Amino acid sequence: MPPPAFDTPLIFECGQDGRANCYLPRGPQLETLLPGDLVRDELPLPDNSELDVVRHFTRLSHKTFGIDTVFYPLGSCTMKYNPRINDAMANLPALRDLHPFAPDHAAQGALAVMWELERALASLFGMAAFSLNPAAGAHAELTALLIAKAYFAKRGEAHRNVVIVPDTAHGTNPASAAMVGFRVLSLKSDARGRVDPAALAAVAGPDTAVCMMTNPNTLGLFEDRIGEVSDVIHRAGALMYYDGANANALMGNTRPGDMGFDLMHLNLHKTFSIPHGGGGAGAGPVGVAPALVPYLPVPVVRAYEADGSPAAADGWRDSTGLRFALDFTAPDAVGTMRSFWSNFAHMVRALAYIYANGAEGLILTSQLAVLNANYIRVGIADVVDIPYPEINRHEFVASAQSLKRDTGVRALDLGKALLDRGYHAPTVYFPLIVPECLMIEPTETESKETLDAFIAAFREIVAAARIDPESALGTPRTTPVGRIDETRAARQPDLRWRAPSTESG
Amino acid sequence: MLQAIGVASLDELVRVPAALTLRSPLAVTPQLSESEIADRFAQFAARTTAGGYTSFLGAGAYRHYIPPVVGALAMRGEFLTAYTPYQAEVSQGYLQATYEWQSYIALLTGLDVANASVYDGATALAEAVIMAVNASGRKAVLVSRAVHPNYRAVLRTYAEGLELTVDELPYRADGRTETASLDAALADQRYAALVVQTPNIFGVIDPLTSADSARAAANGTVVIGVVAEALSLAALSTPASWGARICVGEAQSFGNAVAYGGPHVGFIAAGNEHLRRMPGRLVGKSVDAEGRIAYVLTLQAREQHIRREKATSNICTNQAHCALCATIYLAAMGKTGLRDCAALNLARTRELRDAVTAVDGFSARFAAPVFNEVAIRVPGRASDVLRALEDRAILGGLDLGRFYPELVDTLLMTATELTTSADIARLAGALAEVETRAAARI
Numbered sequence: 027m028p029p030p031a032f033d034t035p036l037i038f039e040c041g042q043d044g045r046a047n048c049y050l051p052r053g054p055q056l057e058t059l060l061p062g063d064l065v066r067d068e069l070p071l072p073d074n075s076e077l078d079v080v081r082h083f084t085r086l087s088h089k090t091f092g093i094d095t096v097f098y099p100l101g102s103c104t105m106k107y108n109p110r111i112n113d114a115m116a117n118l119p120a121l122r123d124l125h126p127f128a129p130d131h132a133a134q135g136a137l138a139v140m141w142e143l144e145r146a147l148a149s150l151f152g153m154a155a156f157s158l159n160p161a162a163g164a165h166a167e168l169t170a171l172l173i174a175k176a177y178f179a180k181r182g183e184a185h186r187n188v189v190i191v192p193d194t195a196h197g198t199n200p201a202s203a204a205m206v207g208f209r210v211l212s213l214k215s216d217a218r219g220r221v222d223p224a225a226l227a228a229v230a231g232p233d234t235a236v237c238m239m240t241n242p243n244t245l246g247l248f249e250d251r252i253g254e255v256s257d258v259i260h261r262a263g264a265l266m267y268y269d270g271a272n273a274n275a276l277m278g279n280t281r282p283g284d285m286g287f288d289l290m291h292l293n294l295h296k297t298f299s300i301p302h303g304g305g306g307a308g309a310g311p312v313g314v315a316p317a318l319v320p321y322l323p324v325p326v327v328r329a330y331e332a333d334g335s336p337a338a339a340d341g342w343r344d345s346t347g348l349r350f351a352l353d354f355t356a357p358d359a360v361g362t363m364r365s366f367w368s369n370f371a372h373m374v375r376a377l378a379y380i381y382a383n384g385a386e387g388l389i390l391t392s393q394l395a396v397l398n399a400n401y402i403r404v405g406i407a408d409v410v411d412i413p414y415p416e417i418n419r420h421e422f423v424a425s426a427q428s429l430k431r432d433t434g435v436r437a438l439d440l441g442k443a444l445l446d447r448g449y450h451a452p453t454v455y456f457p458l459i460v461p462e463c464l465m466i467e468p469t470e471t472e473s474k475e476t477l478d479a480f481i482a483a484f485r486e487i488v489a490a491a492r493i494d495p496e497s498a499l500g501t502p503r504t505t506p507v508g509r510i511d512e513t514r515a516a517r518q519p520d521l522r523w524r525a526p527s528t529e530s531g
Numbered sequence: 532m533l534q535a536i537g538v539a540s541l542d543e544l545v546r547v548p549a550a551l552t553l554r555s556p557l558a559v560t561p562q563l564s565e566s567e568i569a570d571r572f573a574q575f576a577a578r579t580t581a582g583g584y585t586s587f588l589g590a591g592a593y594r595h596y597i598p599p600v601v602g603a604l605a606m607r608g609e610f611l612t613a614y615t616p617y618q619a620e621v622s623q624g625y626l627q628a629t630y631e632w633q634s635y636i637a638l639l640t641g642l643d644v645a646n647a648s649v650y651d652g653a654t655a656l657a658e659a660v661i662m663a664v665n666a667s668g669r670k671a672v673l674v675s676r677a678v679h680p681n682y683r684a685v686l687r688t689y690a691e692g693l694e695l696t697v698d699e700l701p702y703r704a705d706g707r708t709e710t711a712s713l714d715a716a717l718a719d720q721r722y723a724a725l726v727v728q729t730p731n732i733f734g735v736i737d738p739l740t741s742a743d744s745a746r747a748a749a750n751g752t753v754v755i756g757v758v759a760e761a762l763s764l765a766a767l768s769t770p771a772s773w774g775a776r777i778c779v780g781e782a783q784s785f786g787n788a789v790a791y792g793g794p795h796v797g798f799i800a801a802g803n804e805h806l807r808r809m810p811g812r813l814v815g816k817s818v819d820a821e822g823r824i825a826y827v828l829t830l831q832a833r834e835q836h837i838r839r840e841k842a843t844s845n846i847c848t849n850q851a852h853c854a855l856c857a858t859i860y861l862a863a864m865g866k867t868g869l870r871d872c873a874a875l876n877l878a879r880t881r882e883l884r885d886a887v888t889a890v891d892g893f894s895a896r897f898a899a900p901v902f903n904e905v906a907i908r909v910p911g912r913a914s915d916v917l918r919a920l921e922d923r924a925i926l927g928g929l930d931l932g933r934f935y936p937e938l939v940d941t942l943l944m945t946a947t948e949l950t951t952s953a954d955i956a957r958l959a960g961a962l963a964e965v966e967t968r969a970a971a972r973i
Contacts, residue, residue, distance in 0.1 A: 366792025
C-alpha cells in the first residue's frame with residue numbers, strides 16, 4: 027500500500043509561538059548583550075513541536091521518489107545504489123566533526139583519506155594528479171578551464187580563447203566556458219553520432235584552447251576515433267578535456283589518459299555512488315596530465331615518508347606510515363575554488379566505495395552497467411525508434427518520434443506514464459540533437475528482474491498508447507499532483523511564503 | 532542477457548579500439564568486505580585526533596548542536612537518493628522542502644527571494660558578484676578587507692576568469708570596515724558591487740550604514756552583504772534593513788557538520804530586481820490541472836541546461852541535501868530555539884573575551900561589538916601561542932597572521948552554545964601558563 031497522499035501545509039502554516047523544543051538552555055535576552063540598534067526587531071519564524079516536525083518531513087518524503095523507492099533510469103545521472111556503509115563512515119565523529127582549520131598533525135587520518143582517494147582516481151583514470159577541491163561537475167569544469175587559461179597565459183598563448191564543444195555536450199560545458207571568457211564553438215556530430223576528426227580539423231586552429239568531450243558521449247556511444255580527435259587537438263596546440271559524467275562506462279576498458287585527454291573531471295555523485303541528495307551536494311575532482319599539475323587549485327595534500335622526504339607515488343599507494351600536510355603555496359595554482367578544501371564527507375564515501383570494489387569490482391561495475399543498458403535497448407527496440415542501433419555503452423537514447431507522428435504521444439508523455447507505474451522517468455529531450463529523445467541509464471546495480479519488469483511496463487505503455495493515446499496523455503494520475511502549470515509558475519513567480527497579513531518578512 | 536543483446540561476452544560488449552586499451556593495469560586497493568572497510572576507516576578516524584582537543588576554532592565553519600531529529604529525517608532514503616526534481620509530480624515533497632528553505636532564507640535576510648542553494652559561502656559571493664556585474668555591465672568590485680580571506684580568495688579566482696578588477700577597502704582600528712573614502716570611490720561609477728561581511732572575519736558586527744548603502748545605490752553599485760555565520764541572522768538586524776540588495780552566505784551552522792570543510796551550503800537572497808539574474812535552481816509554487824497546490828522548478832530559462840553559454844551561471848548540482856538539513860534544523864529549532872541559540876553564542880563569547888583578556892598580556896584587538904568570535908592580541912606570535920595551547924590539548928583559534936601580515940600577534944577565538952564555562956576556564960588557565968613562560972624567556 028502506498029502511503030496516503032497527505033495534505034502537507036507549509037511549515038510556516040503550522041505550529042504556535044512558544045511551542046518550542048528543549049534542545050538548549052534558555053538564553054539571556056539579546057538586548058542585554060548588544061546595543062539595541064544591532065538587534066533585529068522580530069524573527070518571523072514558526073515554532074513547532076518535534077513531533078509535528080517529524081510528521082511534516084516524513085510526509086514530504088512520502089511524496090518523493092528516490093533510488094531507495096523506485097528504479098530510476100535517468101540518463102546521464104548514474105542513479106546507482108548508494109551503499110549505507112559509505113554514510114556510516116562519513117558520519118564517524120572524528121571525521122564528521124573535524125574543523126577545516128585544525129592543524130595538520132591533528133587531521134592525519136582525514137588527509138590520508140584525501141590522499142588515498144586522489145591516488146586511486148589518478149590510477150583509475152590515467153592522470154598524473156587530481157584536485158579534490160571542486161564542489162561539483164560544473165564547478166570542476168570551471169576549475170579545469172581556469173587551469174587551461176593559466177597554462178596558456180604562462181606559455182604566452184593568452185590569445186587562445188575558443189572552446190570546441192560537440193553538439194551532444196552537457197549544457198554545463200558551454201556555460202562553464204563562458205565563465206572564463208572563452209568563446210564556444212559548437213561542433214556538429216556526424217551521421218554516426220560521433221565527432222568527425224576531419225570536421226574537427228577544419229575548425230581547430232591557433233585560437234583553440236580546449237576541446238571538451240565526454241566518452242562515451244551523451245548518446246551512449248563510444249567515440250571510437252577519439253585517438254585521432256586528440257591528435258587533431260594536440261597538433262593545433264590545444265588541450266583535450268574529458269567530462270567525466272559518463273565515466274561509469276569506462277573503468278577497466280580505457281582511461282581518459284590513454285585516450286589523450288589532458289584535463290578531466292569526475293562526478294563522484296555518479297560513478298562513485300555518492301547519494302545525489304535531491305540535487306547535491308556533489309563532488310567534482312579535477313585530474314590533469316603532468317604538464318598541468320602545477321596549476322591545480324590549492325590546497326594540495328602532500329605526502330611524506332617517515333624520514334620527512336616526499337613520498338613517491340606513481341598511481342595507487344596505501345597511506346599507512348606516511349605523514350600528510352596541506353600545501354597552500356603552489357605558485358602557479360589557479361587559486362582556490364571554495365571556502366574550504368573539499369566536500370570531504372563525500373571523499374570518505376567515495377574512498378569507501380573504492381575499498382568495497384577494488385580494481386576487479388570497478389571493472390565489473392562498468393561491464394554490468396553496459397550490459398544492463400544494452401539489455402533494455404534490445405528489449406524495447408521494436409516499440410520505439412532507436413536512432414543509433416548499435417552496441418551502446420552505459421546508456422542509450424531512444425526516440426518517440428514515430429509514436430508521436432502516429433498517436434500524438436511524446437517522449438514527455440511516456441516518461442509521465444512511467445511515473446504511474448512506479449518508475450522514475452528517463453531523461454527526456456536531451457541530448458538536443460535527437461527529437462523526442464528518451465535517454466535511459468539503468469546502472470549496474472539493478473537486477474535482471476527489475477530490468478525485465480521495466481521493459482514490460484514500457485512496452486505496455488506504448489502498446490496502450492497506440493490503441494488509446496489518452497492512456498498516456500493524461501498521465502500521471504496516481505501521483506500526489508498531476509501535471510503542473512509551469513507557465514503560471516514562471517509568469518507569476520511565487521518563490522517563498524509570506525505571512526498573510528504583513529507586507530513582507 | 533548477453534544472448535538477447537547478441538554478443539558472446541562482457542568483454543566484447545565493452546571492447547575499445549586496440550590503441551586505446553589500458554597502457555597499464557588498473558591498480559587500486561584490494562577489495563575489502565564491509566567489516567574490513569569499517570575497520571580501515573576506524574584507523575583513519577584514530578589518526579584524526581582533533582576531537583581530543585578543546586576547540587575555539589570557527590572562522591567560517593562552526594560547531595553547533597545538531598538535534599538528532601535532523602539526521603533522522605534528512606537521511607530518509609527518499610530524500611537522500613532522489614535526483615534534482617525534474618519530474619515534479621514525484622518530487623513534491625523535496626520541492627516543498629526547498630520552497631520552505633527559500634522562504635526561511637528570505638525571512639532571515641529580510642530580502643524578497645532566495646535560490647535553492649549554491650556550493651558554499653565563498654562561491655555564493657562569487658556568484659553574487661557575477662549578478663552585479665551582469666546588472667551593471669561594470670567590471671570592477673569593491674570588497675572590504677574584513678570579508679573572510681577564503682571568500683576573497685575564491686572571488687579572485689573567479690575574477691581571473693571573468694577578467695574583473697577586485698579593489699579592497701581597509702578596516703578601521705575598531706575592526707569595522709573603513710568607509711571614509713567610500714564617497715570618492717563610488718563617485719566614478721566603476722564598481723558593480725560593494726561587498727561587506729557581518730559579522731566580519733574578526734567577529735565584529737559590521738553592517739554598512741543605511742546612508743552608505745543609499746550612496747552606493749545612487750551610484751549604481753549593488754550592495755552585497757556576506758554572512759558567514761548564518762546563526763547571526765537570528766539575532767542581528769537583517770541585511771535588508773541596512774541596505775543590502777543581495778545577501779549571500781554560509782548556512783552550515785544550520786544543522787550541517789563542519790566535516791573538514793564540506794559539504795556546507797551557500798545561499799543567495801536578493802531583492803526582486805535581481806530575480807532574473809539569480810544563478811541555480813528556484814522552486815516556485817503553482818497548481819496542477821485540477822487546481823491542487825504544486826511545486827515546480829521554475830524560471831529555468833536562466834539555467835545552463837536551457838541557455839548553455841548564455842546562462843546566468845554554469846551551476847547545475849547544488850547543495851540540495853545540505854539545504855534540506857538546514858530546513859529541518861530551522862523547523863525543529865523554531866524562532867524560540869534560534870533566538871536562544873544566538874543569545875547563548877553572544878553570552879559565551881562575551882564570557883570568553885572577559886576570561887581571556889583578564890590574563891596578563893592578552894587583550895581584545897578590536898573594540899566594536901562581536902557576535903560569536905573575538906580577535907585577541909597575544910604576547911609574541913599567535914602561531915607560537917597556538918602551538919603551546921596544542922601541547923595542552925587546546926585548539927586556541929585561528930592565527931589571523933596567516934591572512935593579515937599586520938595581525939601576526941592576533942588570534943581569532945570562537946565560542947558557540949557548545950562552549951562551556953569549564954572550556955573557557957581551561958583556556959584562560961593555559962594562556963596564563965603560556966604568558967608566564969613567554970615572560971620568563973624575556
